[in-house]
Amino acid sequence: xxxxxxxxxDSPVTYNxxxxxxxxDEKNEHSHEHPHHEHPHHHDHADKHHSHDHKxxxxxxxxxxxxxxxxxxxxxxxxxxxxxxYFEAKNIFxxxxxxxxxxxxxxxLERTLKDIGQDLNFYVVEGDQQTMNDANRIAALKVPVIQIxxxxxxxxxxxxxxxAVKQLNVANDAVLVxxxxxxxxxxxxxxxxxxxxxxxxxxTEGDDKPIKYPTMFHSADICIINKIDLLPYVxxxxxxAKNYASSVNHHLKFFEVSVKxxxxxxxxxAWLKDxxxx
Amino acid sequence: MHELSIATSIIEIAEEFAIKNKGANIIKIEIxxxxxxxxxxxxxxxxxxxxxxKTVLERAKIIITTIKGMAxxxxxxxxxxxxxxxxxCPQCASMDFDITGGKELQIKSIFIE
Numbered sequence: 001x002x003x004x005x006x007x008x009x010d011s012p013v014t015y016n017x018x019x020x021x022x023x024x025d026e027k028n029e030h031s032h033e034h035p036h037h038e039h040p041h042h043h044d045h046a047d048k049h050h051s052h053d054h055k056x057x058x059x060x061x062x063x064x065x066x067x068x069x070x071x072x073x074x075x076x077x078x079x080x081x082x083x084x085x086y087f088e089a090k091n092i093f094x095x096x097x098x099x100x101x102x103x104x105x106x107x108x109l110e111r112t113l114k115d116i117g118q119d120l121n122f123y124v125v126e127g128d129q130q131t132m133n134d135a136n137r138i139a140a141l142k143v144p145v146i147q148i149x150x151x152x153x154x155x156x157x158x159x160x161x162x163x164a165v166k167q168l169n170v171a172n173d174a175v176l177v178x179x180x181x182x183x184x185x186x187x188x189x190x191x192x193x194x195x196x197x198x199x200x201x202x203x204t205e206g207d208d209k210p211i212k213y214p215t216m217f218h219s220a221d222i223c224i225i226n227k228i229d230l231l232p233y234v235x236x237x238x239x240x241a242k243n244y245a246s247s248v249n250h251h252l253k254f255f256e257v258s259v260k261x262x263x264x265x266x267x268x269x270a271w272l273k274d275x276x277x278x
Numbered sequence: 279m280h281e282l283s284i285a286t287s288i289i290e291i292a293e294e295f296a297i298k299n300k301g302a303n304i305i306k307i308e309i310x311x312x313x314x315x316x317x318x319x320x321x322x323x324x325x326x327x328x329x330x331x332k333t334v335l336e337r338a339k340i341i342i343t344t345i346k347g348m349a350x351x352x353x354x355x356x357x358x359x360x361x362x363x364x365x366x367c368p369q370c371a372s373m374d375f376d377i378t379g380g381k382e383l384q385i386k387s388i389f390i391e
Contacts, residue, residue: 063305063389186280214363215316247364
């Protein structure tokens, strides 16, 4: 384990706060080897289609069957429940913000922090494959933030959030916003222990996105439709998108907003304040 | 490519199993993947192929079974195949349903020598 940052020797995941000496950002102030998995590539067998049983001959015997019936996501799910318990004990309202890259998650967050940052005690966890850019944007607003860089990882998991939150030292009664890696597929499977999952789509995307990526929309609680100021210029049909989203998840609650003009943001703020208190 | 995370978790569970069972030699592992689990079976197979090298599953036969997505209509009680989260009830056209199967992502059995 790296003594400076606590990152695991075999893990490319890093945790950094803006303006702190230790950093793994593009400047590489603190350089050390993060050994990646070595794949020796011994392709000494002729057939490329592994059948997984070619090396093993066990003739008539099929071995002794041991029933396992264990959910493969158990480890993540139980750690997520630990996070959830921690958040509940400290009355922290945790949001998991997910979307495709470019839907406006960080801009939504920035505007929210500017507009109601005085009313609620915000903390932010930023997730991206690389760079401190998003954390720097949040830090510029004087909001405590930590950046998780997943390296090649396509999603945050409960363990990353657990480590990040410990470093962030979140106060009681706070609102913790976890901005996930921009990706509508992978993050849907990984519970982080959040109170609510918020999926953002923008009108510059297809209005059929909810049924193209149903797993994510099914797992979300809130759907924010962003960039509505651009509706006159695009073919996005808001009602159609909402119908699609409702068909995969009829509990979804919608907010139609423009982060740029501020339209619709007050409803989102009212929901945040109201839900945080309950 | 979250299938690689899933492959890693499968290996971790198998490694723990082998330790608990005094280094038992795993010859086969059966995995169930639901159609609505968010996992692409081909990608999982590909990820496993890379990830099992030098692990307890290196020599194990890996069997992945797909489980159909199923829904029960809350209006008429009809049970039907719903492979995409948004198939209306074929009997009454209602979209009000509970998913009753297809979210599985589990290791069903491990076979040891």
